[in-house]
Amino acid sequence: MDYEPSDVTVVDRKDEITSRIPRPAEAPAPASPPQQSSETPASGLERMHATRHIRLEDLHAYYGSNHAVKGVNLSFEPGKVTAIIGPSGCGKSTMVRCVNRMHEEIPGARSQGRVLLDDVDLRGPGVDVVAVRRFVGMVFQKANPFPTMSIFDNVAAGLRFTGTPRDEITDRVNAALEAAGLWDEVEGRLSEPGMSLSGGQQQRLCIARALAVEPAVLLMDEPCSALDPVATLKIEELIGQLKQRVTIAVVTHNMQQAGRVADTTAFMLSGELVEVGPTEKMFTNPDDERTEQYVTGKFG
Amino acid sequence: MTTDAATAPSSLLSGQGRGLVDRFGDRALYLITLLAAILSGVILGGITYEVFKLAGSAISKFGLGFLTTSNWDPVHEQFGAAQFIYGTAVSSFGALLIATPLSIAIALFLTELAPRRSRTPIAVLVELLAGVPSVILGLWGILVLGPFLNDTVEPALHAALGWIPLFGGTYSPVGLFPAMVILTIMTVPIVSSLTREVFATVPPSAKEGALALGGTRWDMMTTTVLPYSRPGIIAAVMLGLWRAVGEAIAVTQVIGGAPGIHANIFIPAQTMASQIAAQYQGASPLNQSALGYLAVVLLILSLVFNGVARLLVRGVQRRAKVS
């Protein structure tokens, strides 16, 4: 599926984010006759809106008195993959969890600063957190499919949250499984439990689940750290294919992985952003000495 | 230490350097706890034996027909348990029908919704309710609850749902309905606190998954917490049922103790447990034996509910360990 900007029906959902309505309506196309969806089976991902720009401005995050992220300024560019590297505990997860506001789910956690999706501050007043998470999808370190659901229901779950019409769900689930590179492996067994898949398949199921709701941004927090090299490679290929449609940020401990998938790499150290730049440059000729030391394995 | 090389190992092995309590403490503790465990087994066995012995003559006289006939006639020494089984079944299931959704709601509120600071105090309050002696609850049932149900709730229910025979048009301050409400009050603390523990076994990563996908709190509960907890909730309800079926005192106080099987839950009835509690003193030998038979039925029911619940709980724990 090649990406052609002109083919994409850009659905502007900026209003949804700023409205407080907990269940934003889907793309406003109720007038379309029902048979249309069967004519274009892969309608799901083709309707995906254009990628968006994420900009963190002076972002701080705390766990109680622990200052975990200390004034980060960073952009996730549309059409590009941004890798976030840094030693364990430097605040990578905390930072990306601020983007979809999962950080605030942790008791005692708070944050400060701005997280801009294009020009809307996702942390601003009147912004509905549920809507934010529909724009900004997330894939976790450990695959976490819904434990009681079938493969199909796992992918359909997010669509059901948004009240997607029944007759659309099947097409969009299939399209999402296709996009996550899982379709060939699960075709014909969609009603089996999601937990019956292998670890790598479960992780791609989680990616499919996140893609099904057509997020503009996808945050991946060490998506491959529990996977073997083959499964890892599959997900890396997937990231390469998806980046045209979704703005992607990947947290990783694996330098080679950052080198393979990322256009831009950001290096963090004890809550601060040390340096960000083109991946190539970060690994060969970084400006900051600490980056140099980290990428060459001299510390961390 | 100036022990020579030859004596060192033997003195270490004999443990003579250690005091008496130190040497025998562990063994004594083991024996005491073993004894306690054996004793409780013996007591359970003894009780079962006694109950069956008491029930013996009624069992041989009435057989299984005892369970399906409903006349209880001490004068002509004819005994059948159907009306009490009916009373127990309706009061217990009715109570669980109200208590289950209520308990799930309380548990959800306390684990997912309530402000963190208020969770423990509210949980403690709910559990304190379980500490009210049942005879006091029964007294409250007689003095406050019964009249209130009779004057307000029963007429309202009849007006709204009177076409269902359960909500018939005759009211009484004592009867199955007050018994149900009392049993509800007694089972909610147990069922809700067990349910809360079950909810605590739901993997946080699964809940995060639902939220990160753009689920509301409600979505998270219905897609993750509740389905995952289902076996545990069933176990909690079974334990509640076990409590309700066996409760005698408070039920005796509010149920009215009248014979017969009536669809109308607003009028007096009787349960197995309350019949045993109310009639045993001064009954004729065969009558006592028939009460013993009731006790056998009650005991078997209790063991079944409890056993099933325990099996389910074990399943939940095993799964919680795996994930």
Ligand SMILES: Nc1ncnc2c1ncn2[C@@H]1O[C@H](COP(=O)(O)OP(=O)(O)OP(=O)(O)O)[C@@H](O)[C@H]1O
């Ligand atoms: N749930 C939490 N509660 C309290 N403190 C936390 C919590 N999660 C993380 N922290 C603290 O915040 C800081 C940053 O943690 P974070 O998880 O963001 O690091 P990370 O860069 O993702 O590390 P890793 O590479 O090991 O995943 C650490 O000091 C950590 O101890």
Ligand SMILES: [Mg+2]
């Ligand atoms: Mg992390």
